[in-house]
Amino acid sequence: MKDFLAKYRPNFEKGGKYEKLMPLFGTIDTFLYVPDHTTKSGSHVRDAIDLKRTMIVVVIALVPALLFGIWNAGHQHYVFSGEYLDMAEGFWPKVWYGIQKIVPLIVVSYAFGLGTEFVFATRKGHALHEGYLVSGMLIPLCVPIDIPLWMLALSAIFAVVIGKEIFGGTGMNIINIALTARAFLFFAYPTKMSGDKVWVGDLPDGVSGATALGELALTVPLDKTSPEVTSVVDKFGAAGDFSMMNSFIGNIPGSVGETSALAILIGAAILMFTGIGSWRIIISSFIGGLLMGFIFNLVGANAYMDLPPVHQLLLGGFLFGVVFMATDPVTGARTNTGQWIYGFFAGFFSILVRVFNPAYPEGVMMAILFMNIMAPLIDHYVVEANIKKRLKRIKVASA
Amino acid sequence: MSQTIRIKKGLDIRLVGEAEKVTTSVASKVYAVKPTDFHGVVPKMMVKPGENIKAGAPLFYSKEYPEIKFCSPVSGEIAEIRRGEKRRILEIVILADDKIEYEEFKPSEGSAEEIKEVLLNSGLWPFFKRRPYDVVAWPTDQPVNLFISGFDTEALTADQEFALRGEEKYFQKGLDILGKLINGPVYLGVHEKHNTEEIFRNATGVEIKTFSGPHPSGVVGIQINHVAPVNKGEVSWTIKPLGVVAIGKLFMEGKVDLSRTVAVGGSKINKPQYVKSMYGAQVKNLVVDNIDREDTRLISGGVLTGTQVSEDGFLGFYDNSLAAIPEGNQTEFFGWLLPGLDKLSLSKTFLSWLMPLKPYDLNTNLHGEHRAIVMAGEYDKVFPMDILPEHLIKSFITKDLEKMEQLGVYEVAPEDFALCEFVCTSKLNLQEIVRDSLDLAIEELG
Numbered sequence: 001m002k003d004f005l006a007k008y009r010p011n012f013e014k015g016g017k018y019e020k021l022m023p024l025f026g027t028i029d030t031f032l033y034v035p036d037h038t039t040k041s042g043s044h045v046r047d048a049i050d051l052k053r054t055m056i057v058v059v060i061a062l063v064p065a066l067l068f069g070i071w072n073a074g075h076q077h078y079v080f081s082g083e084y085l086d087m088a089e090g091f092w093p094k095v096w097y098g099i100q101k102i103v104p105l106i107v108v109s110y111a112f113g114l115g116t117e118f119v120f121a122t123r124k125g126h127a128l129h130e131g132y133l134v135s136g137m138l139i140p141l142c143v144p145i146d147i148p149l150w151m152l153a154l155s156a157i158f159a160v161v162i163g164k165e166i167f168g169g170t171g172m173n174i175i176n177i178a179l180t181a182r183a184f185l186f187f188a189y190p191t192k193m194s195g196d197k198v199w200v201g202d203l204p205d206g207v208s209g210a211t212a213l214g215e216l217a218l219t220v221p222l223d224k225t226s227p228e229v230t231s232v233v234d235k236f237g238a239a240g241d242f243s244m245m246n247s248f249i250g251n252i253p254g255s256v257g258e259t260s261a262l263a264i265l266i267g268a269a270i271l272m273f274t275g276i277g278s279w280r281i282i283i284s285s286f287i288g289g290l291l292m293g294f295i296f297n298l299v300g301a302n303a304y305m306d307l308p309p310v311h312q313l314l315l316g317g318f319l320f321g322v323v324f325m326a327t328d329p330v331t332g333a334r335t336n337t338g339q340w341i342y343g344f345f346a347g348f349f350s351i352l353v354r355v356f357n358p359a360y361p362e363g364v365m366m367a368i369l370f371m372n373i374m375a376p377l378i379d380h381y382v383v384e385a386n387i388k389k390r391l392k393r394i395k396v397a398s399a
Numbered sequence: 400m401s402q403t404i405r406i407k408k409g410l411d412i413r414l415v416g417e418a419e420k421v422t423t424s425v426a427s428k429v430y431a432v433k434p435t436d437f438h439g440v441v442p443k444m445m446v447k448p449g450e451n452i453k454a455g456a457p458l459f460y461s462k463e464y465p466e467i468k469f470c471s472p473v474s475g476e477i478a479e480i481r482r483g484e485k486r487r488i489l490e491i492v493i494l495a496d497d498k499i500e501y502e503e504f505k506p507s508e509g510s511a512e513e514i515k516e517v518l519l520n521s522g523l524w525p526f527f528k529r530r531p532y533d534v535v536a537w538p539t540d541q542p543v544n545l546f547i548s549g550f551d552t553e554a555l556t557a558d559q560e561f562a563l564r565g566e567e568k569y570f571q572k573g574l575d576i577l578g579k580l581i582n583g584p585v586y587l588g589v590h591e592k593h594n595t596e597e598i599f600r601n602a603t604g605v606e607i608k609t610f611s612g613p614h615p616s617g618v619v620g621i622q623i624n625h626v627a628p629v630n631k632g633e634v635s636w637t638i639k640p641l642g643v644v645a646i647g648k649l650f651m652e653g654k655v656d657l658s659r660t661v662a663v664g665g666s667k668i669n670k671p672q673y674v675k676s677m678y679g680a681q682v683k684n685l686v687v688d689n690i691d692r693e694d695t696r697l698i699s700g701g702v703l704t705g706t707q708v709s710e711d712g713f714l715g716f717y718d719n720s721l722a723a724i725p726e727g728n729q730t731e732f733f734g735w736l737l738p739g740l741d742k743l744s745l746s747k748t749f750l751s752w753l754m755p756l757k758p759y760d761l762n763t764n765l766h767g768e769h770r771a772i773v774m775a776g777e778y779d780k781v782f783p784m785d786i787l788p789e790h791l792i793k794s795f796i797t798k799d800l801e802k803m804e805q806l807g808v809y810e811v812a813p814e815d816f817a818l819c820e821f822v823c824t825s826k827l828n829l830q831e832i833v834r835d836s837l838d839l840a841i842e843e844l845g
Contacts, residue, residue: 030768032733033731033732033733033734034730034731034764035768036730036764037768038696038726038727038762038763038765039763039765040707040828041706041707041830041831042704042830042831043704043820043821044696044698044702044763045412045414045702045724045761045762045763046763046765046820046821046823047743047745047746047766047822047823048742048744048749049766049767049824050735050766050767050768050770051767051773051824053735053748054746054748056735127768129770129771169771170771170773171770171771171772171773171825172771273747275745275747275748275780276746276774278776329774329775329776330775332775334789335787335789335790339775339776379790383787383806386790386806390630390805390806391805393630394630
C-alpha cells in the first residue's frame with residue numbers, strides 16, 4: 001500500500017501529470033498514513049492528537065445516537081403498521097429496516113458534502129480539511145427520516161458552500177455547518193421540516209404523526225382544561241407515548257438521531273471525558289434549559305409551560321443540539337468564561353423559543369444559530385475584562 | 400515560609416531516559432561560542448582566527464549595546480569563525496588548551512555600578528534576560544526585580560540541585576552580588592517537591608517563593624506572572640541558577656569559569672547520566688559512545704524549548720541539558736485511528752490515559768498537519784498565566800500591536816508557550832510565532 005502510494009506520488013507532485021489533483025492524493029495519503037512530518041524547532045515533541053483524531057472522536061460519540069436512530073426508524077415503522085409493538089420484539093427486522101432508511105442518508109450526506117469540499121480544496125490547492133467528517137454525520141442525524149435524498153444533497157452542498165467555504169474553510173466559519181444545512185431545509189422546504197409533523201412509517205397515503213413538541217404546540221392557544229389539551233397531556237403522563245421514560249430511551253418519533261436522550265448522553269460523556277467537547281457548554285446549557293423550563297412552570301399559562309423542566313430537555317432536538325452542535329469549538333464561545341454564558345443562553349433560548357413560538361418547535365436550532373452569532377461578542381467582553389484587569393494593575397503599580 | 404503558589408494547569412511530560420544521578424567527567428577538544436544563543440544580538444567580532452585567548456576573554460560585543468561583551472569559556476586558539484547565510488556569524492570555534500588559563504579579574508563589589516561593569520566586561524552579563532521581550536538584558540534597564548527559577552519541570556532537563564552540588568557557596572555569593580546589583584527584590588522560585596536540598600531552600604538575601612504543580616511551574620515566566628506580573632513600562636530580569644554560580648565564582652575567585660554539570664538523557668542515550676563539562680563543549684564529547692546514532696535528534700536544552708544540534712554542534716550558553724530522542728520521520732498506517740496506547744496526549748482521545756505514570760518514548764513526529772485553529776480552550780489548559788493565550792496568539796498572527804499590548808505581550812516569552820505548542824491540535828509553531836512577534840514589538844513598541 002505504502003509502495004503503491006509512493007509509486008504514484010510523482011504523478012501528483014508539481015509538474016506531474018495530475019498536478020491539479022494533488023489535494024485529492026494528499027487527502028487519501030494522509031488519511032491512510034499519518035504523515036512523516038517532523039518538528040523543526042520549538043517544541044521537539046508534540047501531542048499525538050490532530051484534527052483527524054479530534055473529529056473521529058466526535059463521530060464515535062455520535063455512534064450510539066446513530067445506532068439507536070437506525071433501530072428506532074424500524075421500531076416506529078413496525079409500531080405504526082401494527083407489528084412488533086413491544087420494544088423487545090423484532091429487533092433484527094427493525095434494524096434492517098432502519099439500515100435501509102438511514103444508510104442512504106449518510107452516504108448522500110458524505111458524498112455531496114465531501115464532493116463539494118474537494119472542489120474547493122482542489123481550487124485552493126490544499127488537502128481536504130477534516131471538519132466535514134463530523135458535519136457529514138450530523139446532517140443526516142438531524143433531519144426527518146423520510147427526507148428526499150435530493151433535498152439532503154442540496155442542503156449538504158449549501159451548508160458547505162455558504163456555511164463554510166465562503167468564510168475560508170474549516171475553522172473559519174461563523175455558524176455551525178450542520179445547523180446551516182438544517183436551517184436551509186427548514187426555511188426552503190418548511191412542509192417537510194416544520195418539526196410538528198413527523199414520519200412514522202411508510203404508508204401509501206403519506207400519513208404522518210405528530211412529534212411530541214408538535215402536539216404540545218397545539219395546546220398553547222387552548223384552555224388548560226379543554227378536552228383536547230387533557231388528551232395531549234395524558235400522552236406525556238407516565239403511561240403515555242411521550243412519557244419521561246420513553247423520551248429518555250427514545251422510542252418516540254423524531255429526527256434520526258435526536259430521540260434517544262440515553263444515546264446522546266453517552267455521546268456527551270465521551271465528548272466531555274476526552275476533552276473534545278466543552279463540558280462547560282454542555283453543563284451550562286442544561287442549566288439554562290432547566291431554568292427556563294422552571295420559570296415556565298412558575299408562569300404556567302398553558303399546558304406546554306407546565307411540562308416538567310427535565311422532560312422539556314429530553315424532548316425534541318434539545319440534547320442533540322446542545323451536546324453535538326453547541327459544542328462546536330469553531331462557532332461557539334472560545335473563552336472559558338464565555339463558554340458558560342454561551343451555553344447557558346443556548347439552553348435558555350432553546351426552551352424559550354420552543355414554547356413561545358409554536359411555529360418553531362425546534363427552538364434549539366434557532367437558539368444555537370443565534371448564540372453562534374453572539375459568541376464573538378461574548379468573547380469580546382471576556383477579552384475586554386482581561387484587558388481592563390491589566391490596565392488596573394498598571395494604575396495600582398504606578399499609584 | 401510564605402504561602403505555596405499552586406499551579407494547577409499544565410502537564411508533566413515523562414520521557415524515557417531521565418538522567419541518572421551519576422556524574423562522569425569528559426574533556427572536549429573543540430569548543431564554540433554561538434552568537435545565535437543570544438537572540439537579537441548582532442555580534443561584532445573582537446578576535447581573529449589564529450589568535451590565542453584566555454578563558455573569560457571577550458570574543459565579540461553586541462552591535463546595539465557595545466558594552467555587552469561575550470566571552471570564551473576556555474583558553475586556546477580561535478580556529479574558525481563559521482558563517483551562515485548573509486555572512487551571519489554562527490559559531491566561533493576554539494581549539495582548547497590542555498590546561499585552561501583564565502583571564503584575571505579583580506572584581507570590586509562596592510557599588511551597583513562597579514558590579515555592572517565587571518559583569519559587562521567579563522561576559523557574564525548575557526546571563527541576564529529581560530522581560531519584556533525575552534532578550535539579553537539591556538545595560539540601560541532599571542529592573543524592578545529579578546527572578547530565578549530553582550527548578551526545571553520540562554522533560555529531560557537537569558535537576559538543578561543535583562547539577563549545582565558542590566557549588567553552594569558560589570551560588571550564595573552570586574545571590575549576594577545580585578542583591579547589590581538589583582534595586583528591588585530578588586525572587587527565587589522553589590518547588591514543594593522537587594527542591595529538597597539546602598542550596599535553594601536555605602539561600603539568604605532573596606525572597607523564596609514556593610510553587611507546586613506540574614510543568615510549566617518551573618518556567619520563570621509563569622513564576623513572574625504569579626508573583627509580580629510585568630506591567631507596561633516595567634522591566635523584570637531573569638537569570639538561571641548556573642548563571643548565579645558563574646557570577647559567584649567570578650567575585651570569589653576572580654575568574655570566569657563556565658564549567659557546568661550537564662544532564663545527558665533521552666531514549667537514544669544508552670546510559671543517561673550527568674556529565675561534567677563546559678559551556679560550548681562539542682556535543683560529540685558529551686555523548687561519546689553512549690548513544691544510538693540511528694535517526695536520532697540531539698537537542699541542546701529541554702525537549703520543548705531546546706535547539707536542535709548535530710553531534711558536531713555545541714552546547715548552548717543557557718543550557719545544562721542535552722537530550723537525544725528518536726526522529727519521527729516515519730509514516731504510520733491509520734495512526735489517527737488506532738487506540739494509541741503508546742501515544743501521549745493531553746486529551747483523553749488515546750487509550751494511553753489508562754497509564755498516567757508510564758514514561759513515554761516520544762519522537763519528533765508532528766502527528767498531523769498544520770490547520771487553522773479549531774479547538775477552543777486548549778492552550779488555556781496548560782497556560783497558567785493570567786493571560787488569554789489564544790487571543791494573544793491571534794493578535795500575534797494578525798500583527799495587531801494594540802491588542803498585543805493590551806493582552807500582555809510584555810509578560811511572555813516563547814518558552815512560556817512551549818507546552819501550548821506541544822498540545823496544539825492544529826500544529827502551529829507557537830514559539831516561533833511568539834518570538835517573531837516579540838521582535839516586532841521591540842521595533843514598534845520599544
